[in-house]
Amino acid sequence: MAVHHGADRRADPRRETLSVNPFHAVADPAETMETVPPVNRLPDGPMPSETTYELVRDELMLDGNARLNLATFVTTWMEPRAEALMAECSAKNMIDKDEYPRTAELERRCVAMLADLWHAPDPQRAVGCSTTGSSEACMLAGLALKRRWTRRNADRFRTGARPNLVMGVNVQVCWEKFCNFWEVEPRTVPMEGERFHLDPQRAAELCDENTIGAVGIMGSTFDGSYEPVEELCAALDALQERTGLDVPVHVDGASGAMVAPFLDPGLVWDFRLERVASINTSGHKYGLVYPGVGWALWRDAESLPEELVFRVNYLGGEMPTFALNFSRPGAQVAAQYYTFLRLGRSGFRAVQQAARDVARSLAERIAALGDFQLLTQGDQLPVFAFTTASDVSAYNVFDVSRRLREHGWLVPAYTFPANRQDLSVLRVVCRNGFTADLADLLLDSLDRSLPELRRQPGPLERDEQKATGFHH
Numbered sequence: 001m002a003v004h005h006g007a008d009r010r011a012d013p014r015r016e017t018l019s020v021n022p023f024h025a026v027a028d029p030a031e032t033m034e035t036v037p038p039v040n041r042l043p044d045g046p047m048p049s050e051t052t053y054e055l056v057r058d059e060l061m062l063d064g065n066a067r068l069n070l071a072t073f074v075t076t077w078m079e080p081r082a083e084a085l086m087a088e089c090s091a092k093n094m095i096d097k098d099e100y101p102r103t104a105e106l107e108r109r110c111v112a113m114l115a116d117l118w119h120a121p122d123p124q125r126a127v128g129c130s131t132t133g134s135s136e137a138c139m140l141a142g143l144a145l146k147r148r149w150t151r152r153n154a155d156r157f158r159t160g161a162r163p164n165l166v167m168g169v170n171v172q173v174c175w176e177k178f179c180n181f182w183e184v185e186p187r188t189v190p191m192e193g194e195r196f197h198l199d200p201q202r203a204a205e206l207c208d209e210n211t212i213g214a215v216g217i218m219g220s221t222f223d224g225s226y227e228p229v230e231e232l233c234a235a236l237d238a239l240q241e242r243t244g245l246d247v248p249v250h251v252d253g254a255s256g257a258m259v260a261p262f263l264d265p266g267l268v269w270d271f272r273l274e275r276v277a278s279i280n281t282s283g284h285k286y287g288l289v290y291p292g293v294g295w296a297l298w299r300d301a302e303s304l305p306e307e308l309v310f311r312v313n314y315l316g317g318e319m320p321t322f323a324l325n326f327s328r329p330g331a332q333v334a335a336q337y338y339t340f341l342r343l344g345r346s347g348f349r350a351v352q353q354a355a356r357d358v359a360r361s362l363a364e365r366i367a368a369l370g371d372f373q374l375l376t377q378g379d380q381l382p383v384f385a386f387t388t389a390s391d392v393s394a395y396n397v398f399d400v401s402r403r404l405r406e407h408g409w410l411v412p413a414y415t416f417p418a419n420r421q422d423l424s425v426l427r428v429v430c431r432n433g434f435t436a437d438l439a440d441l442l443l444d445s446l447d448r449s450l451p452e453l454r455r456q457p458g459p460l461e462r463d464e465q466k467a468t469g470f471h472h
């Protein structure tokens with residue numbers, strides 16, 4: 001969550017109370033029109049529910065239109081039946097497995113389905129849980145890696161050795177958080193030339209006896225490319241042969257773990273690789289559920305140290321849990337189960353294929369405009385990144401992002417990390433609901449912005465470090 005600092009001093013200081021539309025103030029005019037609710041204090045007394053509802057709704061009206069947001073990976077449309085189911089389940093608390101044993105059963109079935117989808121060698125022995133999203137799932141998977149390492153290296157840990165985690169510099173911010181929060185040294189493989197994600201050989205070279213694991217990303221946030229997980233495992237196999245170091249791999253499949261199984265079944269990135277100890281995904285990205293739900297799975301019970309799993313009896317029953325939070329909404333888990341049942345394998349394939357078709361065709365047509373150069377084609381995740389062609393000097397990607405914003409589109413522009421800080425890109429995430437028709441409209445907006453952009457004397461947005469938010 002954003003860290004907020006109490007009363008907002010930037011707001012109009014006169015605006016200390018909310019304004020109530022007289023139309024909504026029907027129930028008790030004396031109360032609602034004269035006692036207007038304060039902005040930064042808890043009101044002294046209650047308001048009628050209708051008035052409150054309209055007030056909050058009006059305030060939220062200025063949030064963006066999610067369907068025009070091409071920055072986020074997160075689900076912004078679910079069908080009405082799924083919405084109804086979620087509303088019916090909104091009081092269910094995931095932690096209360098004794099009160100809601102059927103919700104717990106749906107969670108177990110989802111874990112079993114994912115274990116099967118990701119080729120766990122023995123789905124009976126795979127362990128997993130739902131989380132609030134991939135970030136929590138990555139924290140849990142990272143903690144398991146760290147605990148496994150400290151168990152095996154107790155002496156070295158006691159005498160001050162610092163555990164490290166090897167990954168590409170393109171990791172999502174959750175891995176920087178993990179390293180910061182749990183005091184693990186991040187060892188990152190930089191980008192080089194036209195390689196915008198991890199290089200397996202360079203990753204293996206960064207490993208030593210203090211390495212708790214290596215992360216491979218199925219679907220880089222920066223450009224939508226799959227990292228070469230199979231090659232990473234092979235490089236670590238060779239490392240083990242040479243040095244005896246046995247480095248487990250975690251696959252961050254926040255997006256791709258719900259895309260690759262359906263669209264790229266021949267690609268080997270999951271538990272088929274013996275070195276892969278754990279995998280996470282975001283149910284609320286290509287798992288097609290509203291936020292927030294994620295999943296973390298371990299290959300077998302040995303991959304998840306037993307002492308990290310808690311059993312509490314406060315709620316009756318003795319359910320083992322592994323989570324950062326205690327209480328958590330159960331509606332998302334019910335909705336995930338609904339989505340799995342509703343679509344099945346071929347349904348998921350159709351939905352993801354439609355998104356990828358839109359991505360590929362849009363990428364191709366943007367390249368054909370002549371002003372842009374593609375970094376990725378939208379043929380892995382349904383996501384692509386592009387930059388201005390080398391002969392374009394009148395404007396930059398930040399100008400394009402601003403222009404598209406004027407047409408209502410949110411297309412983020414940002415600078416790449418080491419060693420490609422010279423490169424700034426735009427990124428388009430194609431999700432369910434971003435139809436071919438909407439893609440036509442985006443292309444039209446881009447096309448109509450070009451004459452003015454080309455007439456600029458030079459880039460207007462000069463601060464190239466000023467990235468628009470894209471880390472979703």
Ligand SMILES: *Cc1c(COP(=O)(O)O)cnc(C)c1O
Nearest residue numbers: 133134135172174221254282472
């Ligand atoms: C989105 C994303 C995350 C974080 O996922 P949340 O579900 O938003 O917490 C982690 N890793 C990758 C690769 C992502 O794309």
